[in-house]
Amino acid sequence: CKEDFDPNYPADNIEYDGSRRILVAYFSQTGNTERLANQIVAATGADVYRIQPSEPYASNPYDDSGRIQNESYDDLRPGVANLPDNVEDYDVILVGSPIWWHNPAMVVCTFLESYDLSGKIIVPFFTYGSTEYLQQSIDKIHEVTPSSVHLRTYSGGSVEEWLRGIHIIQ
Template identity: 45%
Template sequence: MGSKKLVAYFSASGVTAKLAKELAEAAGADLYEIQPRQPYTSADLDWTDKKSRSSIEMSDPDSRPAISGKVENMELYDTVFVGFPIWWYEAPGIIHTFLESYDFSGKTLIPFATSGSSGMGETDSILKKYCSSETKWKPGKRFGSADKGALKSWIDSLGL
């Protein structure tokens, strides 16, 4: 039996959702949207407002925005791509919530992010803190945009 893959993603504006759908298709993976229990409004996402919801969440390392729903049968997946937009040079707090919600022991996790200009920063090392030491990690990748050919090349380079 081949390896079963999942692309789990959080998207605030639709950019990460578009990439996640293309990645799932290129990887032959199932797709799961990480949805906040309380959806973000455009005011919530205003990073220039220090009192906006996203600014408050990102300034508090203990912030864990609640997720609506769960991945059915997570135990069936051995490879999980986790996608998100870069916020303040790292993954949004909802990704921490997601990673703490499951046991990824023995699974391979591969972060991917969307950003117009910000890199991944310390995202990989930060995310590893939220999983078991028995989780296998592949280096994360930031995409400004990518076509299916570029995604397929990246997937192939991972040696899954």
């Protein structure tokens, strides 16, 4: 409906289409992003894929803070251990990440840049300590998927209401 219209995301006005194939692709180190991803899977019935870095992070990622800061600040692309070969079969990819040193985990960018996602609907979602770098993190996902259609990110509250608002579910 019109009240949902956000001028920053005109594509929010895409029609609902029940035939779209949906993938939830996420990276999570300490479980927060995974919990949000699972809520999105429950609401959409999407397939789910967890991005695994080739070189795992410390189970307490604060012990890897130097590496993570370097990857973010130097815009590096850490390897993905488990790149699926069917990502381009999906019409919608909801892509989740923690905010790590002011950006998405860079391994998420590696994942996205491994495919031709032109024309795909890409919906970023994040978990974070503060919203200060949320817009920058959204912008980073848009930057690495320049030919995709981008819908509004999750910003708290009901996951189902958000997904209805961007017409991914009815």
